[in-house]
Amino acid sequence: MFVTPAYAQAAGSAGAGSAFAQFIPLILIFAIMYFLMIRPQQKRVKQHREMVANLKKGDQVVTQGGLIGKVTAAREDELEVEIASGVKVRVVRGTISQVVTATTPVAANS
Template sequence: MFVTPAYAQAAATGGAGSAIASFLPLILIFGIMYFLMIRPQQKKMKEHRALVEGLRRGDQVVTQGGIVGKVVKVQEDGMIEVEIAENVKVKVVKATITTVLNKTEAATA
């Protein structure tokens, strides 16, 4: 019925170690999520940005909508002109380009 002073003192100690132990699973989950989800997505975004920045006239591209065409004009405002058939040109946002099928070589001067 009565608690001895030794038991009462033992229960009060050990607070700092348990706090770190309670945060350890949360830290491990964040680390696993970073390496399995966040890092690969950032790498993919970096590759897509490089692909879009490397577009030039004459490249054959595929848009997100599945349209295949040839780049006719690259504009600085984030748009490109794509020829999808003879004398049929469509303006497309650069970011919607998913794949470059045939890459043209850089002009040597």
């Protein structure tokens, strides 16, 4: 009824090829996760960083807190946003979630 230790050891020994075959699903899962989750998130972060870097006076923006306002001054790390007539708040550039209306530079008359 009982299997002797010699038979148990002989049945469990597998080649190096099967050890590598066990890692193939793990590698495939990582590749799928990279292309479906990590890469798109990196693209969104890059787009947000570019959007925040290009903010200038006159842009209408939405903050992460939901405030909608117009940029009245742009400094290195913060913006001054007018949310109502005469009401200005200072916000950190990174907290801008969306640019509603971007100002376009006036073309030079040729």
